[in-house]
Amino acid sequence: MTLVRRYWLESVALVLITLSVFRSMTVAADVTQGDVQRLMYVHVPSAWLAFLAFGVTVVGSVAWLRTRDLKWDRVAASSAEIGTVFTGLAIVAGMIWARPVWGQFWTWEPRLVTTSLLFFIYLGYLALRRAVLDPIQRARRAAIMGIVAFVQVPIVYESVNWWRSLHQTQSRNSIDTPLRITLLFAVIAFTFVYAVLMRRRLELARIEAEIEDRQSVDEPELAGAGITAPTLEEVGPGA
Amino acid sequence: MSFWHQVFEISRKDLLVEARTAEVLTMTAPFGAVALILIPLAVGTDAPLLSQLGPGLYWTIVLLFGVLIILRKSAVDGPAQRDFVRLLGIDPAARFVGAVVATATLMLVFEILLAPVVLALYNPDVRGWGWLLLILPLVAIGLGLLGTIAGGVTTSLGTRTSLTPLLIVPLSLPLLMGATQALEGLRLGRGIGNWLVLLFAVDLALAVSGVLAARPLEEAIS
Numbered sequence: 001m002t003l004v005r006r007y008w009l010e011s012v013a014l015v016l017i018t019l020s021v022f023r024s025m026t027v028a029a030d031v032t033q034g035d036v037q038r039l040m041y042v043h044v045p046s047a048w049l050a051f052l053a054f055g056v057t058v059v060g061s062v063a064w065l066r067t068r069d070l071k072w073d074r075v076a077a078s079s080a081e082i083g084t085v086f087t088g089l090a091i092v093a094g095m096i097w098a099r100p101v102w103g104q105f106w107t108w109e110p111r112l113v114t115t116s117l118l119f120f121i122y123l124g125y126l127a128l129r130r131a132v133l134d135p136i137q138r139a140r141r142a143a144i145m146g147i148v149a150f151v152q153v154p155i156v157y158e159s160v161n162w163w164r165s166l167h168q169t170q171s172r173n174s175i176d177t178p179l180r181i182t183l184l185f186a187v188i189a190f191t192f193v194y195a196v197l198m199r200r201r202l203e204l205a206r207i208e209a210e211i212e213d214r215q216s217v218d219e220p221e222l223a224g225a226g227i228t229a230p231t232l233e234e235v236g237p238g239a
Numbered sequence: 240m241s242f243w244h245q246v247f248e249i250s251r252k253d254l255l256v257e258a259r260t261a262e263v264l265t266m267t268a269p270f271g272a273v274a275l276i277l278i279p280l281a282v283g284t285d286a287p288l289l290s291q292l293g294p295g296l297y298w299t300i301v302l303l304f305g306v307l308i309i310l311r312k313s314a315v316d317g318p319a320q321r322d323f324v325r326l327l328g329i330d331p332a333a334r335f336v337g338a339v340v341a342t343a344t345l346m347l348v349f350e351i352l353l354a355p356v357v358l359a360l361y362n363p364d365v366r367g368w369g370w371l372l373l374i375l376p377l378v379a380i381g382l383g384l385l386g387t388i389a390g391g392v393t394t395s396l397g398t399r400t401s402l403t404p405l406l407i408v409p410l411s412l413p414l415l416m417g418a419t420q421a422l423e424g425l426r427l428g429r430g431i432g433n434w435l436v437l438l439f440a441v442d443l444a445l446a447v448s449g450v451l452a453a454r455p456l457e458e459a460i461s
């Protein structure tokens with residue numbers, strides 16, 4: 001009982017994901033695409049989760065700039081990491097889905113191109129974080145980039161409407177009710193997975209910050225640091 | 240000194256540095272022109288194909304080689320120069336806007352220098368070219384804003400030269416799409432209002448983000 005109470009979020013996420021997988025495997029398949037359409041229950045929630053994660057990165061970045069509390073920087077960074085992973089998953093799931101439906105893994109299709117660029121934008125954000133060693137400096141620079149990078153998210157979302165191409169428009173109005181309910185359920189389950197991953201990643205980030213703090217305190221003195229420049233008294237006329 | 244006077248002085252300083260070295264005129268622009276000459280050798284010298292590819296290639300070269308202009312700016316501004324400007328009490332927002340004005344001006348010069356090269360080599364359809372008077376500055380301002388923000392967050396980092404392009408190039412997608420699709424729309428006789436709105440909206444969003452982030456950015460590089 002204590003374990004369930006301690007891991008209640010993980011438990012809920014596990015139950016929801018299990019039910020979601022079961023539901024997505026048993027719901028009627030799309031008449032035209034057949035079973036391959038079931039990839040939608042991974043592809044769309046992954047994309048949704050990426051958007052959510054990048055939105056949380058913006059919130060964390062703005063909150064850091066306002067409060068200067070490093071907790072918010074950790075929220076922004078953790079969420080960006082998760083978002084990048086799920087952007088990658090959305091791309092891969094989309095490519096696997098595209099192969100039988102469009103006849104190829106990759107087409108120069110606006111949604112694919114903009115999503116891939118979104119992936120690289122957040123890789124850049126993570127690379128920026130790695131390049132700065134000082135935690136405060138890192139938080140400042142990353143917060144600015146975290147806000148600016150979000151500009152790409154509405155472009156990815158709207159790309160299917162702006163450039164009518166192979167990719168279908170948003171699924172909410174274009175699919176039958178049983179499929180829509182299954183998709184909604186998968187989105188909810190993935191959101192709980194995000195919450196679990198965020199909780200774990202934040203714990204890890206807090207531990208990393210503590211280690212970083214201790215290392216900076218326990219840092220051994222540089223070789224030669226004990227040697228000081230001669231003072232005037234030492235080299236004066238009497239010396 | 241008023242805000243706009245500070246902006247003027249900062250952009251003047253940056254443009255004076257460029258005027259002395261003439262890096263955009265004598266190095267970046269010829270480099271871009273060489274790239275425009277080389278591409279047909281790689282994709283084939285079929286005239287109708289090149290005519291179709293020309294505008295897209297032009298914007299791609301502007302974007303990729305424009306990164307060199309942005310990197311040049313952050314290389315010129317060393318810690319001593321930054322400290323000096325800070326000690327003068329210049330408003331961080333004025334510093335940001337001044338840097339954007341200078342970078343956007345250089346980017347516009349770069350665009351104007353490359354345009355005749357594309358016209359001569361690729362013979363693109365120039366229907367509705369008058370709209371370029373609006374599209375060129377909008378893209379130049381967008382790249383100037385993006386470059387100043389990205390250059391700011393990577394200032395004084397050892398990985399600056401690799402990291403800055405990685406931050407700028409994917410984020411410039413809306414500018415590239417807006418510019419290329421607007422030209423395509425003109426070629427096909429379609430309306431280009433939506434693409435101009437996109438360019439304007441991106442510029443506005445970046446300008447607001449940049450001005451709001453100017454002070455934290457100043458602290459980050461101190």
